[in-house]
Amino acid sequence: MTQTRRRGAALEAAIYLATREILAEEGLAGLTFPKVADRANTSKPVIYRRWDSPFALAIAALQDKIKRENSGRTDEIKLTGRTLAEDLTQVLKRFTVSMKTFDESYLGSLMGGLNKEQGAAIQRMIAEGNAIDINAIDRVVKRAQDRDELGAGTLPDQVKLLPFDLLRYHLFVNQEFSDAELASVIDDVLLPAYHHALEH
Structure with missing residues (x-):
C-alpha cells in the first residue's frame, strides 16, 4: 500500500x-x-x-x-492586565519563552562562523522580531492611555525595545532573569521612562 x-x-x-x-x-x-x-x-x-x-x-x-x-507572537497575545505594569509583565514573560527557545544549541549552530549572507539573514530575523515587539508595546501603551495611566503620544522605538534588548542580553550571557528582577525593571526603569515620555 x-x-x-x-x-x-x-x-x-x-x-x-x-x-x-x-x-x-x-x-x-x-x-x-x-x-x-x-x-x-x-x-x-x-x-x-x-x-x-x-x-x-x-x-x-x-x-x-x-x-x-510561545502560543503565537508577542503582539498577538490577549492582554488581561488591569494596569500598565501587569500588561508589561505579561508581554515580557511571553518574550522570555521565545528567548529560552533560542537556546545555546541554536546559538552555537546558527551564530558560529556565519558568512555574509547568513549574517544578513540573522539581521532580518532580528528586525522582524523588533517590529513584532514594538507592536506589542504599542498595544500595551494604548491600553494604558485608554485607562488614563499615560498621556497621549508615542514612545520612541528605542524605549519600546529596551526591555527586549535587556532580556536578550541575559540570554546571550547565559544568565537567568528572575521574576523579581523583571518586576524591578518594570517598576524602576520602564514605568518612569514611559511616564516621562508620555506626561499628562
Whole structure:
C-alpha cells in the first residue's frame, strides 16, 4: 500500500521538526536538504523549491518553534492586565519563552562562523522580531492611555525595545532573569521612562 503524502501544514511541520532534530544532533554543518527530506518522509524537490539554503530552512524552523512554544507572537497575545505594569509583565514573560527557545544549541549552530549572507539573514530575523515587539508595546501603551495611566503620544522605538534588548542580553550571557528582577525593571526603569515620555 502506498503511503499518503502529507501536504500543507502537516508537511511543513514535519520538515521543521526534522530540521530541528538534525540541528540538535549534528549542528548547522550537518544540515542538508536530502537529510531533511529523508527524515520528514518527503521528496527533495519539495524542500528545494521553498528554501534557498539549509541555513534559511534552519531559521524558518527556529521561528516555527518559537511561535509554537510561545502560543503565537508577542503582539498577538490577549492582554488581561488591569494596569500598565501587569500588561508589561505579561508581554515580557511571553518574550522570555521565545528567548529560552533560542537556546545555546541554536546559538552555537546558527551564530558560529556565519558568512555574509547568513549574517544578513540573522539581521532580518532580528528586525522582524523588533517590529513584532514594538507592536506589542504599542498595544500595551494604548491600553494604558485608554485607562488614563499615560498621556497621549508615542514612545520612541528605542524605549519600546529596551526591555527586549535587556532580556536578550541575559540570554546571550547565559544568565537567568528572575521574576523579581523583571518586576524591578518594570517598576524602576520602564514605568518612569514611559511616564516621562508620555506626561499628562
